[in-house]
Amino acid sequence: MKKRISTYVISLCLLLTACGQETSQSINAEQPKPLDVNLQGPEVLQKNESGIYKAEVTYGDEKVKNDDVEMIEFEIEKKDAEGKGKMLKPKQVEEGIYEIQTSFADPGTYTVQSHVSAKGTHNMPLITVTVK
Known part of the structure; x- marks a missing residue:
């Protein structure tokens, strides 16, 4: 026993x-680190004026390498036309930095939103743009 x-x-x-x-x-x-997307660009433009929108993508303290980016697109949508936005593929200007150049043909309020997936996470910051 x-x-x-x-x-x-x-x-x-x-x-x-x-x-x-x-x-x-x-x-x-x-531990997983946060995927941070710092979206920058003009918040006020004149009709047909061109603006550059840039996304700086970091994972923790490091810029995300192009090989780690699963998807990156910019969506431009007029406020009253939700669901009818257009998706644009940005160009990479340096490691972790992507940009588009666009203009707006009609006055109104728009959103420019980046959709970024990298290292298994997703981030979608946006900027509101007033076109006069």
Whole structure:
């Protein structure tokens, strides 16, 4: 009987030790970093005036490399025409920086929104643009 209890206690100790090691390993695993997209561009333009919109993409403290970008597009949409926006593919101007140049033919309020997926995360900041 004592031999069974001893075996049981030893088995329980081994099991608890193994679980404790697994927990400490998962704590030491790299934590995901935030995908940050800093969208910049003019917020007021004249009709037919050209504006440059730029997205600076970082993951943690580092600029995202082009190989890590799964998708990047800019969506331009007039406020009263939701769901009818146009998607534009930006050009890469340097590591982690993408831009488009566009103009607006009609006065009104528009949104310029970047859609960025990289390293398994997605970010969609936007800028509201008033066209006079």
